Amino acid sequence: MRVFIAGIDGYLGWALAQYLTARGHHVAGTDKFLRRAWVDEMGSVSAIPVFSIEERLAAFEKRYGRALDFRAGDLLDYAFLRSYLADFQPEAIVHLGEMPSAPYSMIDQEHAAFTHNNNVIGSLNLLWAMRETCPDAHLVKLGTMGEYGTPNMDIPEGFFEIEFRGRKDRMPFPRQANSFYHLTKVHDSNNTMFACRTWGLRSTDIMQGVVFGTQIDEMGDDPALRSRLDFDQCFGTAINRFACQTVIGHPITLYGTGGQTRGFLPMRDSMQCLTIAIENPPAKGEYRVFNQFEECYTIEELALKVADAAGQVGLSTEILHYDNPRTERDSHYYNPDRQNLIDLGYKPSHDVVAEVKIMLNDLLPHRERIMARRDILVPDIRWNGDRRRSHVINQTVTSS
Amino acid sequence: MRVFIAGIDGYLGWALAQYLTARGHHVAGTDKFLRRAWVDEMGSVSAIPVFSIEERLAAFEKRYGRALDFRAGDLLDYAFLRSYLADFQPEAIVHLGEMPSAPYSMIDQEHAAFTHNNNVIGSLNLLWAMRETCPDAHLVKLGTMGEYGTPNMDIPEGFFEIEFRGRKDRMPFPRQANSFYHLTKVHDSNNTMFACRTWGLRSTDIMQGVVFGTQIDEMGDDPALRSRLDFDQCFGTAINRFACQTVIGHPITLYGTGGQTRGFLPMRDSMQCLTIAIENPPAKGEYRVFNQFEECYTIEELALKVADAAGQVGLSTEILHYDNPRTERDSHYYNPDRQNLIDLGYKPSHDVVAEVKIMLNDLLPHRERIMARRDILVPDIRWNGDRRRSHVINQTVTSS
16 A cells, blocks of 8 residues: 655654555655754753664665655645646545644743644645645544543544534534643644535554654664654653663652553554555545554553663662642543544553563663663643642552 | 723624724734735625725724724734733633634635634634733633534533433533534634633633624724624625525525524624623633524525615515535534523514515615626535535515
8 A cells, every 4th residue: 555654754754664564555744854953952862772763764764675755845845735636646645744732832932832833734735635636645643642531421432423402413522632742732733624515535643652662673773774762851752761860860740640541552562553544545525534543541550660660671760749730630530432443453461561571672672772861850831831840749659 | 881892894794893992891903904804715705895994993993982992913923923912911802803704714725724723813813812910811712603513402501411321421512513613613612612621711602603793883884893794605694695686686695495494683683782791701711602593594584684675775685595615514413502692681673674675775885786796696616525516496476
């Protein structure tokens, strides 16, 4: 299948290009290398060294025996996007080309506006370019479980049947996102649903949980094929950040009680799920939503799993609670569905500790890179618009 | 009360500045004159002549005995917006500074992207500027009844209590907008709700029906104080367009069956309602939604009311049905609430025919301006991205 990946140089994009190619798909993609620039702006680097795109492409061709069709460019450059899609004629498009950080979007007006412009207009351009050049292609759009927020009821997959004042309808499930980043994903979801209904496009909108992990098996041993792995407060997601903290002996930084519950999944599950979506396209005009995660955990449960894995590889761990820089509930009901992917064959890996042990072993050779940035491991971007570093409010006692 | 109006040179903004000033409020505002440019781009003009801003401001000061605090500028220019709000220190901000046309947003990628940039980033900037300069001010934000779409159930005012799988919560009512313009309003609503919850801003989000009418009593006889009145396919809304068609003997252009049902209100009701919202602010941190319309009508009912009014002023009318350039249901359930404004004292005017007679009399002296653009009265912007003029499919027989 001909698959186009927007954001192919990123954390998931680079892995997906390899996973799909190893399965025999023909992959093309674009990137503007913004993730590299954003992490640099945060005063950080990827814990796993990231090679230049030229080195990545050369290693890719060597391992997979076929070149990756890559053009550097920007989804905001409509003429570029349109002509690339017209040339490649994808059957599926995976949209990973968005700014993915909640704290980054909350820094100030400039970052909030940038996030809206980059994500919402970029995604809008993709819809128009599909309509004009490849209207039968299948858009696999990355949303986030964070679009739903934490309502006091089960979270279905995008839609639900409800009754109100004696009348029934199938309605989109209300979204209550909790950062400007998450809101841009809601905006994109609404625009995509409309484009499917009005133009007959087809899309799978992936409400993905938080991804963690340093690798997938396909990457092999060539360091140029490895994914990036961020640990700064903006682009380091919970488990990835905790693993990086652990390998340098820094306390694991929980925000508030750590009782926030979210869906999580290892990178290998994310690859499996995205591929299931790609290989099982919806009907023309259909807009469907998949909730995509392995399981739900509280952040504190995950910290304890990281501590468990750390103990098994001979590292000791301290878990500290910091005053929460975000405005969010840290104790709430949370029960999202994820049946659509299971029905299509998704087999959740169900072993966070084993995955974290792989991560810790991958990260240990790169301790110096993290150690050199240890002063940025405690967050200072606050949801109220201030910039103030969080302080320790409590400690979780672990057995290790 | 100190009231800031974004979009003060527009159809509603110019009227509201006068209505509020006549009631003793201190009004300031900004505009970038984009509405004038957009209508020009559509090959049209306002049926009622629009005077230059200098002439408008001079006439304003003469009639109301106090100058209007006006600065030309753009909500996308954050430094300008921030410093104007910091200087004026408004108690209320009425946000009328958005591109308000569904067909304009559907023309092509460029117009859809422009609409998103102008509306979503402009509104986002307003939220940030409020947080930084006047966090206690009350944002009266103009949404649209079109945010809700046409669900098969009653439409509450923004929120509803529902039960799903045995659990209850108060949730935002799902939005199913039907053009990129309407979607930008949904995006703005979501962003505003978040800013109230997270930053403690206060906002009344007005889901307004379609406004019609040429004047409010406060404007008096000075032509420089009159509102614009558009009749092109993008900026001419249903009744306004029908009235302009009628005064030149052009058929009234219904789209499809004309069975689409919407909430409508005369400009004088819009002024009354907005003022009620302004003078009854919500609590700090509160985000409330008002559905704002006088009554719901089908488009065909309204065309018949225009024909009735036309007969009373000696004009004959023909009502023709054209193939619908939009993708929308033209037969559907529609029963929105509008109790919040009634509870605060809104008295619906309930006489569309009387209002249309005023309009026809205001428009008759300007027949030549409309007649000169009679070739643009039938729409050609289609929801599928094509540009093709609609053709007649049917005729409604009227008594006149």
